[in-house]
Ligand code: KG4
């Protein structure tokens with residue numbers, strides 16, 4: 436079985452072919468990602484109109500390249516899987532309409548994929564993980580803990596009540612005059628910094644409510660920075676290190692609660708696992724904290740290769756494979772419309788004020 440995946444929900448134009456043959460491990464036959472970072476950098480963030488136009492210009496070529504790289508003719512593809520949400524609606528329209536056109540012209544089934552489901556199922560593509568497991572998604576637009584129980588069967592246990600974690604990194608960088616995207620630059624600056632110089636708040640730490648919050652921390656960073664302005668390089672490094680320490684500490688509290696809850700909810704799980712996804716998973720301080728926490732509580736820690744943690748189309752193709760195998764592709768069709776908001780778990784109430792950027796996942 437071979438599935439072509441298409442991803443255009445934010446600022447990456449991506450296409451991939453994933454194959455599965457019986458019980459053998461799945462194979463990523465091609466995985467092409469074109470980042471638009473340079474187009475958006477001057478604006479300090481993703482500009483939806485620029486993103487949509489860039490997708491239109493690039494997508495055909497990226498799909499052609501993904502097919503060529505995989506050595507697969509369109510006729511030999513079993514289905515087309517495209518991200519239908521959540522994300523920036525302009526990009527979603529480009530991806531979904533292109534997928535519909537290809538599916539109609541080549542007479543192939545079309546599977547609409549929730550971008551978050553792509554992230555959620557990646558560890559089954561990379562590590563053959565069995566259900567259930569726990570997912571920590573930390574990206575520029577989402578900060579969620581999800582119990583992954585099966586294909587299409589997700590329970591969101593926690594989300595952010597304001598900013599996403601990557602967004603907090605990006606905004607901190609902006610305040611300190613560091614370039615976009617902020618996360619990697621904050622991490623780099625923090626290496627030379629003193630993490631205990633500023634006692635930033637640990638949002639939600641100790642709260643019985645499972646969710647995340649980062650806007651208060653952002654405000655504390657702003658106040659600390661303006662109190663000692665103009666900032667020297669050492670000041671910036673110290674703020675970054677202190678910010679990162681606060682984030683890791685707050686995250687550890689939230690995640691350890693979820694690990695305990697997972698044990699209580701799924702007591703029969705032999706090898707419980709925590710999977711991390713999203714761009715913030717690149718952060719070493721956070722990764723080391725998660726590794727330590729999992730070792731303490733008795734979980735296997737799985738961090739798929741960064742290329743598959745950040746936005747890509749292999750995860751979308753793979754979600755298509757999973758849905759086809761599970762006989763769930765029939766839910767989708769040509770009448771599908773893009774959904775800029777599309778919770779993975781339709782039961783959890785939407786969080787008021789959350790995901791204002793809503794673009795990324
Ligand atoms: O998953 P991703 O590539 O795109 C989506 O948001 O979907 O994540 C990008 C986010 C940005 O906010 C970026 O600043 C953050 O991940 N990020 C990091 C690091 N690398 C990327 N945050 C902290 N430390 C990093 N090393």
Ligand code: ZN
Pocket residue numbers: 550554574713745746795796
């Ligand atoms: Zn994403």
